[in-house]
Amino acid sequence: MEALKTLQEEIHPMEDVLRMDRMPHIWCPGCGIGLAVTALSAALEKLEMDLNKVSIISGIGCTGRAAGYVKLDSFHTTHGRAIAFATGIKLGNPEMKVVVFSGDGDLISIGGNHFIHAARRNIDMLVICVNNFIYAMTGGQVAPTTPLSAYATTSPYGCVEPPFNIPYIADSSGAVYVARWTALHIRRLTNSMVEALNKRGFSVIEVISPCAMYYSRINRLGDGLDMMKFYHDNSEIRHWEDTKNLDIAFQTPIVVGKFVDRERPTYMESYNKWLSEMKNGPRKPNKK
Amino acid sequence: MKANPRDVNTGVYYMDGDVAAGYGALAAGCKFIGGYPITPSTEAAEAFARIAPKAGAMFIQMEDELGSIASVIGASWAGVKSMTITSGPGYSLMMENIGLGAMLETPFVILNIQRGGPSTGVPTKTGQADMMQSRWGSHGDYEIIAISPDSPQEMFDYTIKAFNLAERYRCPVMIMSDECVGHMTEKVVIPQANEIEMEPRRFYDGPKDKYFPFKPDEDLVPRMAKAGDGCKLYITGVIHDERGYPVKVEEYKSIYVKRLVDKIRLNKDRIIELQEEGTKDAEIVVVSYGISSRVAVRGIEKAREKGIKVGSLRLVTVWPFPDEKIAELARTIKAFVVPEINYGQIAFEVERCSHGKANVVLVPHGGAGVHNPDDICDAIEYAAKEKRKIEGTVEYKTKLERLIFEEGYKLHE
Numbered sequence: 001m002e003a004l005k006t007l008q009e010e011i012h013p014m015e016d017v018l019r020m021d022r023m024p025h026i027w028c029p030g031c032g033i034g035l036a037v038t039a040l041s042a043a044l045e046k047l048e049m050d051l052n053k054v055s056i057i058s059g060i061g062c063t064g065r066a067a068g069y070v071k072l073d074s075f076h077t078t079h080g081r082a083i084a085f086a087t088g089i090k091l092g093n094p095e096m097k098v099v100v101f102s103g104d105g106d107l108i109s110i111g112g113n114h115f116i117h118a119a120r121r122n123i124d125m126l127v128i129c130v131n132n133f134i135y136a137m138t139g140g141q142v143a144p145t146t147p148l149s150a151y152a153t154t155s156p157y158g159c160v161e162p163p164f165n166i167p168y169i170a171d172s173s174g175a176v177y178v179a180r181w182t183a184l185h186i187r188r189l190t191n192s193m194v195e196a197l198n199k200r201g202f203s204v205i206e207v208i209s210p211c212a213m214y215y216s217r218i219n220r221l222g223d224g225l226d227m228m229k230f231y232h233d234n235s236e237i238r239h240w241e242d243t244k245n246l247d248i249a250f251q252t253p254i255v256v257g258k259f260v261d262r263e264r265p266t267y268m269e270s271y272n273k274w275l276s277e278m279k280n281g282p283r284k285p286n287k288k
Numbered sequence: 289m290k291a292n293p294r295d296v297n298t299g300v301y302y303m304d305g306d307v308a309a310g311y312g313a314l315a316a317g318c319k320f321i322g323g324y325p326i327t328p329s330t331e332a333a334e335a336f337a338r339i340a341p342k343a344g345a346m347f348i349q350m351e352d353e354l355g356s357i358a359s360v361i362g363a364s365w366a367g368v369k370s371m372t373i374t375s376g377p378g379y380s381l382m383m384e385n386i387g388l389g390a391m392l393e394t395p396f397v398i399l400n401i402q403r404g405g406p407s408t409g410v411p412t413k414t415g416q417a418d419m420m421q422s423r424w425g426s427h428g429d430y431e432i433i434a435i436s437p438d439s440p441q442e443m444f445d446y447t448i449k450a451f452n453l454a455e456r457y458r459c460p461v462m463i464m465s466d467e468c469v470g471h472m473t474e475k476v477v478i479p480q481a482n483e484i485e486m487e488p489r490r491f492y493d494g495p496k497d498k499y500f501p502f503k504p505d506e507d508l509v510p511r512m513a514k515a516g517d518g519c520k521l522y523i524t525g526v527i528h529d530e531r532g533y534p535v536k537v538e539e540y541k542s543i544y545v546k547r548l549v550d551k552i553r554l555n556k557d558r559i560i561e562l563q564e565e566g567t568k569d570a571e572i573v574v575v576s577y578g579i580s581s582r583v584a585v586r587g588i589e590k591a592r593e594k595g596i597k598v599g600s601l602r603l604v605t606v607w608p609f610p611d612e613k614i615a616e617l618a619r620t621i622k623a624f625v626v627p628e629i630n631y632g633q634i635a636f637e638v639e640r641c642s643h644g645k646a647n648v649v650l651v652p653h654g655g656a657g658v659h660n661p662d663d664i665c666d667a668i669e670y671a672a673k674e675k676r677k678i679e680g681t682v683e684y685k686t687k688l689e690r691l692i693f694e695e696g697y698k699l700h701e
Contacts, residue, residue: 019522022533052518057362068522068534073515075365076524077358078388084322084355088362088370091346092320093516096366114358117351275341 017041017051019071026065030216030224032183032209033063036130037070039186039207040101043193054097057086059106061137062211063130066101080110083118086125094268097197098125104145105135108164112144119173119202121267126196126203129166132211133248140214147250151218163248170204171243171260177203178243178260183210184232185256192258201266208235208254221251291315291448291484295343301476305443305469308476309373309399310335312447315478317486318397319345319368322359324352326378327411328467329401333373353378357385357398364396365523367514369451369489371397375467376405379418380425386460387426388525390548393502393510395454395489399447399463401470402578404655414467415655416578417630422462423607429545431552433559434462434607436577440474446604452487453559457551458509464606466629468579468658492519502544503530508551556608563602570599571622572671575614575638577603579658580627587627587664594665596672606634611641618642623671625684627651627664632681639681647674648681652689663687 012020018041027033044051051072058067060079067074073096077085082100090098100107107115107129118125134152135141142152145166146159170178177199181189189207196203208231210216212224221227231254239257246255265273296315303311310332313321321340323333337347350356356372363370374382379400389396402418404410422434433453437446447463454461492499492511499519504510510530513519526534527541552559567573572591576584581602591598601617603610614637618624623646626635635650642648651667653659663686670684685693 052520053516055515068524071520073517073519073521074523075362075515075521076526077361078384078525081354081358081385084350084358085362087348087350087355088320088322088359088364089366089515090362091348091359092363092366092368092370093514096516113351114355117355271346278341 014038014041014045017044017071019069022069025069027062028213028224030210030212030228031062032132032207032228033066033130035183035186036128036189036207036209037066039189040099040128040193041070042190043197046190046194047197049097049197053095054099055086055089056099056101057082057089058100059102059111061103061106061135062132063101063103064106080106081114082106083111083114083125083127087118087123090123090125091268100125100127102129104129104131104133104166105143108166108169109144116169116173119170119175119204122174122176122201122264124200124202124266124268126193126205128193128205128207130207130209131166132209132215134211134215136211136214140218147248150215150250153214153218165243165247166206167204167246167259168243174202174264175204175260176201176262176264179258180206180208180246180256182208182228182231182235182254182256184228185235201264289486289488291481291486292317293481296478296481296484297339298478298480301478302473303440303476304331304471304473305437305440305465306331306401306471307335308440308443309447309463309465311339311478312444313371313397313451314339314343314345315444315484316448316451317369318371318451320360320363320370321347321372322350322356322363322370323347323373324350324356324378326375328403328470329373329375329399331470332399332401353381354385357382360396361385361389361392361394364394365515365521367489367516369395369455371399373399375401375403376409376415376418377407379421383425386432387428387430389460390426390430390432391525392523393458393548394460395458395512397447397450397454397461397463400465402464402466410656412467413656414579414629414658416466416580416628417633417655419464419606419630419633422464429549431549432460432462432607433457433552433605434464435604436464436606438469438578438582440469440472440476443469444476444478448484448486452485455487455489456509457555457559458512459552464578466579500530501532502528504547504551507555508547552608559605559608560610561604562610562613563604565600567599567601567617569597571597572625572668573599573601573617573621574625574627574664574668575601575603575634576627577606577634580629583659583661584627584664586661587659587668590661590665591668594669596668598668603634609637609641614638614641615643618645621646623647623649623674625649625651625664625667625671627653627659627667629653629655629658632683635681644677644679647671647678649684650681651684651686653686660687
């Protein structure tokens with residue numbers, strides 16, 4: 001009886017961070033997005049941040065639904081515009097900690113321009129990009145991350161386009177923190193999120209996640225757990241690896257780890273610096 | 289509430305309409321503009337970028353118009369008044385997020401300095417062909433407010449009004465200006481801050497956990513909260529209930545969308561501003577807006593010299609459309625004459641609202657210039673002489689149109 005009572009009274013360990021009244025979520029069994037959300041929740045709890053000052057912004061897609069399950073100021077915006085929307089929130093209220101949580105199609109394809117420019121400006125935000133190699137919400141269409149030769153519903157004879165290497169784009173655009181983990185690297189992923197949340201500047205964490213419903217079925221890769229284990233067991237942890245070497249080919253080992261961790265003034269820091277200098281009269285452009 | 293003296297650059301200026309709009313935005317308490325350069329709107333962005341920092345406001349040049357408007361909606365939810373500045377092609381790119389703004393009931397302002405279209409069109413010259421786009425451009429049902437200033441002074445005044453309306457009705461407000469007004473340089477008087485009426489954001493002040501971002505007050509407009517307030521907002525472009533949670537029930541869709549539409553339609557009388565002159569005993573009424581209303585003044589004058597009783601109805605607020613006013617006038621007058629720099633947009637609205645009781649004569653203009661007042665005068669004369677009731681809108685053939693018609697649409701010599 002006592003045990004049952006405890007069980008009934010027991011609350012979900014992440015109730016502070018998750019919207020329990022929105023459960024069950026829409027993600028398929030075997031999907032890795034939930035693990036990424038769990039890792040973020042764990043990171044936020046670990047950091048003991050003021051959750052009133054954290055905002056989560058998503059675009060559209062399977063991962064785009066993540067914002068709606070997290071008990072923060074959540075914004076589920078238009079396709080591809082999460083980073084631009086988040087830029088508005090961050091600049092409108094600079095004391096907010098801003099997390100963009102979205103998928104590969106949303107952030108790298110339709111939202112690619114905002115991704116590189118926010119990185120260039122070094123807007124202080126953490127971008128979590130869940131990469132499942134496919135457009136899953138719409139039914140398994142080819143993505144800019146689909147590995148060469150992999151099948152998708154709109155590449156029925158195999159993908160003919162080389163995929164984007166997300167850490168390389170982030171690195172070369174100026175991100176201050178870049179890491180990649182698979183969905184099953186829960187502890188490392190959580191630690192990475194803790195690190196990134198502590199950084200000032202544009203941080204990117206790519207999470208390789210199985211799509212058990214489309215990518216797996218079309219390419220005959222077994223169920224979600226099989227894929228998750230495959231990605232995890234075939235990954236190689238190589239910290240500080242040159243981001244050029246992080247291409248992902250079809251069903252080959254995936255290099256994971258922390259690749260970039262550097263300091264660069266954020267947009268607001270630069271902005272405030274120029275403004276304070278402006279008080280002593282207009283600044284002359286550097287001639288160098 | 290009065291404007292903050294820090295935001296108001298009081299004085300008498302000789303400035304163009306674009307710049308006046310930039311000053312107006314700051315005076316209205318705008319703290320964030322995300323924009324992308326596009327002719328002929330750039331002067332407004334430049335002016336704001338120059339004067340903003342001293343008032344604690346910010347201008348950021350985003351990577352494109354899609355990013356501009358998304359950042360503006362984000363900033364609005366972060367609790368600051370925000371605006372974007374654009375022209376035709378950029379305006380087209382913004383359409384999707386205008387729908388998001390309407391769906392999330394976000395207050396923000398878009399300044400559209402219209403130019404000749406379609407496509408790249410005539411970037412440096414005027415047009416009024418985005419009027420229907422401002423009303424119907426994004427997919428789905430929604431209502432917005434659009435106002436159309438006709439002088440630099442009005443660019444200042446009505447930019448403030450646009451912010452006030454956006455805050456009052458929690459919706460996107462468009463300032464549908466055009467290149468002529470934007471680049472017209474005139475005297476602009478910026479009054480003292482205590483003479484500027486400013487609508488503060490209507491923030492929710494109850495217990496944080498009881499806040500419903502989409503639960504309307506009696507006037508159908510919900511209260512606003514901002515990110516960082518501790519309300520744990522859930523804001524989504526998916527059809528949602530009062531908490532903001534997505535719902536799939538059909539009734540919710542009807543109720544929610546109906547309220548989005550009705551909060552503007554039922555408050556129409558409070559929103560619409562018109563300038564009426566000499567309509568009491570008129571037989572012809574010229575309906576105009578923006579730069580065309582400035583040009584029409586001369587056309588009307590000329591027609592009056594010829595003894596025709598002409599009145600003028602200037603649409604300061606174009607959307608929501610003054611249906612009742614047009615219907616009321618249609619009962620007493622013979623015809624409406626509608627000069628606009630397009631091939632029929634607002635003229636068709638006038639036709640719809642006149643219910644066949646008065647003729648509607650459109651005076652078209654292809655853009656890249658304004659009407660010749662003589663054409664407007666001729667159209668008035670034609671409308672006054674026409675004895676038949678004509679079904680539909682009559683497209684009056686101006687001198688230029690007649691020339692094109694005779695030449696058989698040939699563009700070369």
